[in-house]
Amino acid sequence: MTMPVQLSVERLDKSFEVSRYIFIEKHSAGYSRPAVTSDITGFIKPFTPWVWLLVLVTVVGVIVSLLLLSVARQSLILYHRPNISQNHLSATTTTATTTATTTTTTTGEFTAASHFSSDNVWLEGNENIRKKNEERNEDMSKRNEAMNEDQFEHPLPLILITRDAVMWTVSGFLQQAVSLQPPRGVVKVMTGLWLLLSLILATVYRGNLKAMLILPSISLPFNTLEELVSSGLPVWVPLDSLLHIAAYHAEVNSTLGRFNRSIFNADRPNNVTWGIIDYIAGKHVLSAPRSAMLHVTHAYYSKSGICTNFIMKETFLSPFAGVFIYPKGSPLKAKLDFIIQGLQEFGILDYLYNKALSNATECLKPIKVKSGRALDVGDFYGVFSIYAGGRN
Numbered sequence: 001m002t003m004p005v006q007l008s009v010e011r012l013d014k015s016f017e018v019s020r021y022i023f024i025e026k027h028s029a030g031y032s033r034p035a036v037t038s039d040i041t042g043f044i045k046p047f048t049p050w051v052w053l054l055v056l057v058t059v060v061g062v063i064v065s066l067l068l069l070s071v072a073r074q075s076l077i078l079y080h081r082p083n084i085s086q087n088h089l090s091a092t093t094t095t096a097t098t099t100a101t102t103t104t105t106t107t108g109e110f111t112a113a114s115h116f117s118s119d120n121v122w123l124e125g126n127e128n129i130r131k132k133n134e135e136r137n138e139d140m141s142k143r144n145e146a147m148n149e150d151q152f153e154h155p156l157p158l159i160l161i162t163r164d165a166v167m168w169t170v171s172g173f174l175q176q177a178v179s180l181q182p183p184r185g186v187v188k189v190m191t192g193l194w195l196l197l198s199l200i201l202a203t204v205y206r207g208n209l210k211a212m213l214i215l216p217s218i219s220l221p222f223n224t225l226e227e228l229v230s231s232g233l234p235v236w237v238p239l240d241s242l243l244h245i246a247a248y249h250a251e252v253n254s255t256l257g258r259f260n261r262s263i264f265n266a267d268r269p270n271n272v273t274w275g276i277i278d279y280i281a282g283k284h285v286l287s288a289p290r291s292a293m294l295h296v297t298h299a300y301y302s303k304s305g306i307c308t309n310f311i312m313k314e315t316f317l318s319p320f321a322g323v324f325i326y327p328k329g330s331p332l333k334a335k336l337d338f339i340i341q342g343l344q345e346f347g348i349l350d351y352l353y354n355k356a357l358s359n360a361t362e363c364l365k366p367i368k369v370k371s372g373r374a375l376d377v378g379d380f381y382g383v384f385s386i387y388a389g390g391r392n
Contacts, residue, residue: 019324020337022349026315027243028290029228029235030297032282033310033367034218046208055201059169062194066165069187074156172198218367224314226255228262234284235262239270243287246317256317259287280308290315291357298360307363 044052164180171178172195182191222228228235237244247263250256264284265275276296279286286293286309293311301307326333343349354361 017326017328017330017333019326019333020340020344021321021323022340023291023322023353024319025289025291025322026319027287027317028293028311028315029222029225029285029287030279030293030309030311031221031233031285033308034220042212043209045212046205058197059173062169062190063165066168066182066187066190067162069190070161070165070183071158073183073185073187074161169194173201175202220310220312220367223312225259225316228285228312229255229258233262234264235259235287236265236275236279236284237263237287238272238275239265241288242320243317282308294357294360297363298357301359301363309363310367311364 047055164182167178167180168182168191172191175198182188221233222231237247244263247256247260250260252258262285275284275286278284279296280300286296290311297307297309297311300309324336340349
């Protein structure tokens with residue numbers, strides 16, 4: 001009796017003979033093909049997490065540097081003006097008295113006006129709000145001018161200096177205008193350097209973001225056995241196969257031993273049809289002889305015309321041969337070995353193999369992404385949330 005089998009070193013037996021090998025086989029793995037979809041975190045993808053961490057540390061460092069430089073500058077100026085504390089005290093007293101008088105007068109006017117008409121109250125209230133806004137803007141301009149000319153009459157509170165440092169840093173980083181002006185000297189130099197660095201970061205960020213949208217790239221979940229093990233994806237293998245036995249007996253900390261821990265169907269019925277259907281649906285990884293996986297790919301593509309899965313390029317496990325086995329001393333061995341050798345030398349075996357799996361080659365080509373993908377709503381969720389947080 002003669003029959004074809006897949007023979008490994010472990011299956012060699014002296015009680016039978018084997019023919020010349022017909023093909024050499026190795027194991028591989030496949031999974032659902034990735035596709036370009038909307039990504040809520042796409043706006044942070046132009047930079048790696050490490051770069052974003054460096055940017056965050058730099059922003060905090062610039063804020064602290066501007067704060068320390070502003071405090072030191074103000075302290076040096078105040079040190080050379082010993083009478084500022086007295087001027088500050090008299091100015092504070094005068095301001096408090098004026099504010100109290102104005103408040104009393106204004107309250108009296110509102111009380112008197114309320115006896116006549118509610119419309120007058122509303123108009124006077126709007127007028128007061130407008131005047132307060134004008135006074136606040138005028139005070140801001142005077143403070144900026146005083147800071148630049150080193151003519152401020154009293155030291156600024158630490159909270160205002162901190163706010164200015166944060167505003168100068170964050171507004172420059174986000175390319176937004178701000179009404180504050182940094183004081184002259186080393187603080188202005190530091191702010192200018194930060195604006196230059198922010199311009200470079202923003203230009204690189206926008207360029208990478210445009211490139212990702214115009215020419216998106218696809219990364220395979222794995223392309224080697226080590227990457228497959230590190231991905232943590234569930235793996236389905238035919239039970240009691242060469243691969244299953246080799247993984248089961250492999251060293252625990254080896255790559256093949258860790259691969260054995262990814263096999264999830266070891267305690268389930270060995271339903272090959274179920275395993276293939278869920279592999280096509282993308283529910284798990286299928287690991288089997290490469291020729292068997294190519295046959296599955298060829299059969300599905302022939303029916304649907306769609307490539308739903310990919311097969312990683314790397315093969316693993318020691319190769320095994322497809323051969324015929326004969327009883328010991330069979331006269332057929334010499335005849336079939338001669339025929340097999342002739343088919344191999346003329347390339348007929350390779351031709352028949354590739355012809356039988358012709359449609360599978362379409363799914364083995366590199367995955368190409370069409371440029372100009374239409375943006376989905378999910379592409380904007382992350383950016384909208386950032387703007388909403390900034391507005392609040």
